[in-house]
Amino acid sequence: MEFVQNFPFICIILSLFSGPLSSVLSGKKAKWWNAFVITAIGLMNIAVLAFVVSTGEPYVYRMGHFSAPWGNEIRVGILEAVMAVFFCVTMLLCMLGGIAEREEEIEESKQNLYYIMVNLLLSSLLALIYTNDLFTAYVFVEINTISACGLIMIRQNGRTIVAATRYMIMSLLGSGMLLLGICFLYSITGHLLMSNIQQAVWNLHETGMYQVPLLVAVGLMSVGLAVKSALFPFHGWLPDAYGYSTVSSAAILSSLVSKGYIFLLLKIFYRVIGFEVIKDSKVIHVLFVFGIAGMIIGSIDAIRENSIRRMIAYSSVAQIGYIYMGFGLGTELGVLSSVFHILCHAATKALLFLSASSLTEVSGDSTSFFDLTGAGYRNKAAGLAFTVGSLSMVGFPMLGGFISKILFAQAAVGHAYKMLPTLIALAVSTILNTVYFLKTVIRIYTPMRSEEKKEKQYKLVTMGQQPVKSAALLCFVALNLVLGLFSQPILTLLERGLSMFA
């Protein structure tokens, strides 16, 4: 066995133990330690990715050296490694971009607690990506929920505590259903390792036994994870949680936490149940319908919203709808476009949250839409970043969003009865996206009247004054351009990853 094969396990453990370590460090040291750990984990995952790409096949890492039906396993393929690298990069940039806000909004004595949460979150995300055991996945789902709740409520005001409570309630309902689904599946298959369950499920599918419990289990797990990742009718907690927490939290929650659950659902579809069985079940139709409803209604809610942070939060509901719609198509291409959209949405939404917080900072800390007039001139880097993010969400060519929209359309074409609703929903949702994003872009580039300018005295921020944040924003812009301009190699990589994912 090569040494590099140990890295996924080392990443999870390193991140897990950095949490307790941060609790005894001072806020400043914890910050640097956290940045170091995320960077180190990112580099290790790049090494793992290079290794898996060179061997061309996935490998199984036995935890504690007990083999298949007894032990616990980590399974690493190209898709997992790509996701892990991408999550690390996004998390590092989110953390760097929000330093100034965090130091202002979080009490001095609680600074280091934030890094405990971030470390635990990263370790649970990595475990969700890499694990091959369903019950381990459940445990890390709960760790993910608890640390995400901590990220919301670290900025103490009434709104965030209520938002955290609502988030916990919905998440607990979701994880209850997930656990019940896992119990059902365990009772009819007798396994907890994903690959073994798949064989058992395939046998059940062939013999036609236990079809009802199987459907119930798949339905419970899908709905449970959909509740946790804020699919349309379950998104009530989302605007408050994203709108009032500190900006790194909002960026991390929208771009990473919900994606971790979606990735677990993808794993359940591909590796636990098997894609052939899923295609035959009715569950994906349900996900398809709610995905499409989310695309439209999330965008309408965003148009009606006056606060820029909450507008971006509602836009997340619409984008999560896209991802579930891709799953709902039930084709390989549909899933591929969903996976690409996970990357694209993560890069774009974090960019939007970070730049929106810079724009509100130069508008007298008001998130209200009308106060943002001319904010693009007062902070040029944030204005540029917000414009790029908006264009990417709208689907402007050269940026990531365009590629994922075109992939969704291609995946829908030729589908017997889902083609028309998908294309119509894509078109309508794109128009609605354009309405609210370009409205904001035009607003931030509308010059203020000179008497208003004198009256309000907003401050100007240049790139030199906030070097770290501007650099993070520019990195995100570059990431969006990479996703848009070099999509073919990324898609080939994801396609290879999906083919070895099962």
Next chain:
Amino acid sequence: MNFSNLINNYEEAVAMILFGIGFSNLLLQKNLIKKIIGLNIMDTAMYLFLALKGYIAGRKAPIVVDGVQSVEAYINPIPAGLVLTGIVVSVSVTALMLSLTIRLYRRYHTLNLDEITTRLEKEGL
């Protein structure tokens, strides 16, 4: 309709009914403490279900004492392990929910989540 399966597996049926009670309490109750009680009922129902699935009448826990090594004499220990893990998870989640409730009560002097929400809207924060 054939109800004999339901009667034969009445324990599982009870577990599912309890799950439903807990689930709807967690979702629908306005009082935060009642919500947390609902959460605990829901989790406990799940452990009941797992424990039932793991138990076979007449067999013992898999600890070899009298040199009996036949598989037929013992039950599968994994469901019990899962129950223990689940209990740990639910304890920590309950503690977190309770601490959030204390925070909210100190700030608003009520446990009613709807009332807190209306008051927040009035504050317009």
